[in-house]
Amino acid sequence: MTAENSTKKLRTEKSKREEETALVIKTILQLVIMAAVAVLFLSGSYLTYSDSTVTIPMTGIDVLTSLFYGGEVGFVNYGKILYVSIPWYAIGAGLLIVLAAVVFAVWTAISGFAGKKDAAAVGIAQMAFGGLLLLFYILCLVGKFMAATSASGEKLPFYKLYEIRPLFLLTACLFVFAGGVAYGCKLGQIPAVKRFFPFYVILIVPTLLILVFNVYPSILQTILAFKEYYLGSGVWGSEWAGLSNFKFIFSDARMQMVIWQTVYLSFLRLLAGIIPAVLFALVFYHITSKKYRSVVQTIVYIPHFFSWVVIYAIISAFLTPNGVVNNIIVGVFGGEPIDFLSKPELFYTNMILSSIWKEAGWGSILFMASLMGIDKALYEAASIDGAGAMKKLWHITLPGLIPILVYQVVMSVGNLLKGAGGEQILLFSTNAVQNNKALVIDTWLYWEGMNPRLYGLSGAISFVQAVIGFVMVIGAHKLSQRLVGIGAW
Numbered sequence: 001m002t003a004e005n006s007t008k009k010l011r012t013e014k015s016k017r018e019e020e021t022a023l024v025i026k027t028i029l030q031l032v033i034m035a036a037v038a039v040l041f042l043s044g045s046y047l048t049y050s051d052s053t054v055t056i057p058m059t060g061i062d063v064l065t066s067l068f069y070g071g072e073v074g075f076v077n078y079g080k081i082l083y084v085s086i087p088w089y090a091i092g093a094g095l096l097i098v099l100a101a102v103v104f105a106v107w108t109a110i111s112g113f114a115g116k117k118d119a120a121a122v123g124i125a126q127m128a129f130g131g132l133l134l135l136f137y138i139l140c141l142v143g144k145f146m147a148a149t150s151a152s153g154e155k156l157p158f159y160k161l162y163e164i165r166p167l168f169l170l171t172a173c174l175f176v177f178a179g180g181v182a183y184g185c186k187l188g189q190i191p192a193v194k195r196f197f198p199f200y201v202i203l204i205v206p207t208l209l210i211l212v213f214n215v216y217p218s219i220l221q222t223i224l225a226f227k228e229y230y231l232g233s234g235v236w237g238s239e240w241a242g243l244s245n246f247k248f249i250f251s252d253a254r255m256q257m258v259i260w261q262t263v264y265l266s267f268l269r270l271l272a273g274i275i276p277a278v279l280f281a282l283v284f285y286h287i288t289s290k291k292y293r294s295v296v297q298t299i300v301y302i303p304h305f306f307s308w309v310v311i312y313a314i315i316s317a318f319l320t321p322n323g324v325v326n327n328i329i330v331g332v333f334g335g336e337p338i339d340f341l342s343k344p345e346l347f348y349t350n351m352i353l354s355s356i357w358k359e360a361g362w363g364s365i366l367f368m369a370s371l372m373g374i375d376k377a378l379y380e381a382a383s384i385d386g387a388g389a390m391k392k393l394w395h396i397t398l399p400g401l402i403p404i405l406v407y408q409v410v411m412s413v414g415n416l417l418k419g420a421g422g423e424q425i426l427l428f429s430t431n432a433v434q435n436n437k438a439l440v441i442d443t444w445l446y447w448e449g450m451n452p453r454l455y456g457l458s459g460a461i462s463f464v465q466a467v468i469g470f471v472m473v474i475g476a477h478k479l480s481q482r483l484v485g486i487g488a489w
Helices: 002-043 060-069 088-114 120-142 166-184 187-195 197-224 244-251 253-285 290-305 308-319 324-331 344-372 376-384 389-413 422-428 441-447 452-484
Strands: 045-050 055-059 072-077 080-085 147-149 155-157 162-164
Touching (some): 002 060, 002 088, 045 166, 055 060, 060 072, 060 088, 088 120, 120 166, 187 197, 253 290, 253 389, 253 441, 290 344, 308 324, 344 389, 344 422, 376 389, 422 441, 441 452
Antiparallel strands (some): 045 162, 147 155
């Protein structure tokens, strides 16, 4: 009993030491985050003032020092001192950020080092404060009631004169992250975090790249959808247009034609991407010679690795008036040359057939892998029962393809508004079809949407594409689960 008690005591002491170490690590991490918040905010760009004559970036220190000068900051502009009056709520937000960083740091240090306890309340407070900062950020972007005064004394909405920089958004996210660490990361998880810490550090760079080059542009595009964009004012300074861009999309006859043709061509490409691929997979699956099958698969896979520019060059060599096909028509049959690529009635045919040639072989890989997973014993049992080739296909092969087929269809349905093949259309289109059959969302964005006056409308179309695509993927997934019992995930 004495030995057992000693062992239990040692384990208890070891566990207590591990908890104390974990608490120290967790406390230090939170203090580092709060220190980073303070340093980034004070030294980084917090606000940018911009009017027709000047653009002035302001750090957190610039904003806070305005407290001592009646809310004004002076800048030298072409040898003259220009005074800018910063709104009180912008100054107050900056002051609260610094004070909150200090208060949370002290609170964390007292709880962790002096109190020797894990204070989840700190985390809740940090997340709540971060949420308030995010709300303030949104209000500054959209709130016409938030007034500001220009250098000339004119009263304007805040977003027309000031831009709250992404650093403010990062600051709010850091508060939320610190709160998540304090509230959600239990002491028992710290050893695992410590063990995999190098991997978390490695993930910092790709995460930042995703935020900067993916998430932030998506936010800008979403905001742009609700604005009447002016090149000189930028995204933030342009007037809010409400839902006018969306009203135009769903009321203008030409835009409705563009949307319809996008859906129609995307649907054709969906069928062309699945049906031929399934047929290729079935053919490959029933080729008994592995060597012959490998040769055939290699041949049909190769076009996938060609760009559409190369594909178009190859097709042009065959289908132009001076191409191989017309040389045969004229030289052998004595007929007239046909310009296959310029005839409007052949445009969709050219698009679909070239798409099949390029992607059908490559698309068969997933279906082929699914077929290889079907138990051969099922075919043997079916043969014993007297089932023919068609019955085996209908009752064994096709049911085995259903899971991957459902996945492909669900994912493709989400691209009905963006899967028309814009790059391919730009190459295959001619003047005869540019204003009708070739006009889909992607080509409209390229031909007309690049006009600065239509940036807001372009952003609205992209927003509609994303939302409808998301809804259709979820809907197709749910419908598939209800009808065949299998979803995409």
